Amino acid sequence: MDGIEVRELRYFVAVAEELSFSRAAERLGMAQPPLSRAIRQLERRLGGTLFHRDTRRVGLTELGETLLDEARYALDVLAGVGRRASRAAQDTPTLVATAKPGVATGMLPRILAAYACLPGAVPVETVVSGYREQADMVRDGRADVALVSSFFDRRGLDSEPLTTEPRAAALPAGHPLARREELRCADLHGEPMPQWPEATPAERAYWSGRDHHVAETRGRLAEDESAEVRGPTVSDPGQLIEVVALGQAVALIPRSLADANPRPDIVYRPVTDASPYTISLAWSEGSRSPHLARLVRAATDLLVPTG
Amino acid sequence: MDGIEVRELRYFVAVAEELSFSRAAERLGMAQPPLSRAIRQLERRLGGTLFHRDTRRVGLTELGETLLDEARYALDVLAGVGRRASRAAQDTPTLVATAKPGVATGMLPRILAAYACLPGAVPVETVVSGYREQADMVRDGRADVALVSSFFDRRGLDSEPLTTEPRAAALPAGHPLARREELRCADLHGEPMPQWPEATPAERAYWSGRDHHVAETRGRLAEDESAEVRGPTVSDPGQLIEVVALGQAVALIPRSLADANPRPDIVYRPVTDASPYTISLAWSEGSRSPHLARLVRAATDLLVPTG
DNA sequence: CCCGTCCATACCCGCAGAGTATAAATCTAG
DNA sequence: CTAGATTTATACTCTGCGGGTATGGACGGG
Structure with missing residues (x-):
């Protein structure tokens, strides 16, 4: 008992x-x-x-x-409790931040720089994490904060959205849909979409435009299993762009990724009803470190001007 | 190590x-x-x-x-893991729901009735919980779902808001502020406010109108320690009403509580910038029981008509 | 049909964790 | 200032449980 x-x-x-x-x-x-x-x-x-x-x-x-x-x-x-406590026991307190390589890379240094200017700031160590590994790293205490992008598993984490941007469809240059100026999620439903390895159902729904913005708030319980045409498997944004350029798939990507990859063989079209792409700062619900709180405050003040 | x-x-x-x-x-x-x-x-x-x-x-x-x-x-x-697993091991699966006596009492039976109509519904046991004890009961597995009201400690819980309503100031009949039609949070800052026993700083901020709607989303990290005039301690809404009627305090209460207590010696005035009062359904992040998922779905379908 | 594989049972052992006795330290009373 | 009370730390012993080894038994493959 x-x-x-x-x-x-x-x-x-x-x-x-x-x-x-x-x-x-x-x-x-x-x-x-x-x-x-x-x-x-x-x-x-x-x-x-x-x-x-x-x-x-x-x-x-x-x-x-x-x-x-x-x-x-x-x-x-x-x-997580063990790791955080061990680290807190060291005489020089330190924070560990993590982000995946790619889209959000530029954001982390700016946040850390802003934080470092505050009085009482402690050293911050940065580690890179594998794709979709950030949430786990925070949960089990290997990191204190992570830059995560929708969609991620929120269990055990608190988070604060930092930036949000609309998503666009990446289409091979000759694709019929490329003629239209704007698209909707439903337009993409028959098309082959790139697959991320080990993606959860909720993640697949988000990246194929079937999440109906329910996934954002309570992904675990949301399910939309309508048939999806699965395209080639990709494991990073560069591969994804290549796959689209080769005409093997159509992808729903954040606007900034489109802007960063202007190419003659790909056209980007806004998808008006796709749920947006959000980058959030996430930390463990279990932790109440004041240093962490200040870092979060610094990040939100920097990127979400109060108004 | x-x-x-x-x-x-x-x-x-x-x-x-x-x-x-x-x-x-x-x-x-x-x-x-x-x-x-x-x-x-x-x-x-x-x-x-x-x-x-x-x-x-x-x-x-x-x-x-x-x-x-x-x-x-x-x-x-x-x-919580232990309790839920033990209960899941019983041959007749059962859900346990909890709510505090008071404001939300009427809501739970309606939810359970709606759930009971679904095919495959399992028996649901209802237990009453002490004030602010609901979240703990869900976390440690004594209950599967709880009706919780803002403000509560979200750590380890998923939740879905069910109803939300504005808050109003309860003022003794002769109070100077009673002459105005609408109030703002700042108007109440000099007044004595009723205190709830064992309230956290975030809870005190919410009930005294100092949370700046930050508490809603990341209460643990929010701090607003501006001086607060502490009034008498109360432990249930009835006491709170009495204390106001006696002119000993001014309180910021949900509109439905005001509507339920029309009295000649108390006047209620809307507080336009107070963060709203929300009743949510909360369950453990750790649990993925399909029965629980159906109960949550039933509750949201009942109270948040899709639109 | 035999052998290999894999889980269960029987038995033994060592050590971590719990108990008892006691010392050391600090506060209080008078 | 001292004696007693209270509370934590140390020293030692012991027991129970978690783990190892040996082996049995069931099922599948060749």
Whole structure:
């Protein structure tokens, strides 16, 4: 009846990810029998089974699925507490900021410069993060703040929008839609759209113009599964531009990305009803550092002139 | 270097709350020496001291203060995972909804009735919660959804606004400000305002009209410490009305509360620039139960007609 | 049909965490 | 100023639990 053990959660996540007790045990650096016992113990404590085991294959039950999600979340929170506390214990307090390479790169130095001018500013370290990794880095304490772009997973984070801009369609030069001056989301629905690897359904909806601006506020619960024509997979904006130029896809991109890539073989057309592209500053809900608060204040004062 | 132990967090919170190792040990049902050791070990792991101890008095260091906050949050998350998982393991899935007695009471039955009509609806249990306790109940898994009113601590919760209404000033009948038709927040700043017990700074700012609608979006970081005249302490809306009627204070209340209490000895005047009073449905970010999602959908469809 | 693979069971061990006794330190009372 | 009370820190012991090893048993592949 006493609270759950983190150790058990870690074990459970490992088994759920490997779908094998022996592989999970190896990954955890332990033997398999104690792992089995620990999972059994967790199941007894919860009063339900987490895995189907037919001595050959291991699969998650429905209960296991939901616990997996919750367990990951809880472990992130816990790791974040530990990391932030460790860093706060150092005698010279420091902030860590992160941003993905690309669109938002220019913004971070300006924010940090503005912050550095404030009295009592502490040193800020900048680290680059992989695509869509920023939110995780903030959640688990590897970073204090991140520049994130819509769409991102808001769980566990507070955020403040900094800039917002309309989105445009990037079309190969000869494309029929290029003749029109303005487009709407529905016009793009039959077209092949570039795919981002490991994108969530909500992210796919946003980048294909099917999110109906619901995704912005409560993405996890929103679902729009209307059929989508999937184009080639791309993993950075440069690839995306190339794919469009080759006529393999049509993309819905932020205006600034269009402006940064003027090319004769691509035409950009505003998409009037697409939800806008927003860059936000995000930080952990768990953290109440005054230094962090000042950095956030500096960023909003700089980019969202009060009015 | 390995992640933090929950046991350590529990111990730390106990000591931080009791500000005494021996009392904390008693509360935890253990002896005092192992507690001291555990805290020392935690301090070594973090690389900083958490308590000032002069063998007579124990006090939190700055690091301790921030860790206390984070630790409470993390423990809530963990407890929530455990409770939700235990409940999900029962063969008959159930949802638990909570609301404070008072303003929002009438709304919950309507939501639940609308939900109950849906196919596949599961039984919903209703529990009442103390004032401002709803968010905690959702965080630590005692409830799945809560009707919460601005202002509340959003950490760890997703929420969806259901209704929003302007706020008005409640003034004793003979009050000078009662002569004017409309007021602004600044007009109230010199007046004594009722105090809610254990209110956070952000809550005090909201109820005294000093939040500048910043509190709505990022309350934790907002601070407005301009001097406030504190009136008598009240713990429910009925008391608040009485206190105003007796001429002991002036209050900033939601319009519906004013409408529900027409009295000859109180006059209500709209406060045009006060941030509105919002009732939201809140649930844990950690949870992805489809039943919960349907309940949320039912509530929003009922109260926020799509348009 | 046999062998390999993978999970479960049985049993043992070591250590971390908890208890007891006690010292050291500081405040209070008189 | 001193004696007692209170509270944290130290020293030592012990026990329970988490982990390891060996092995059994079930299923699938060849």
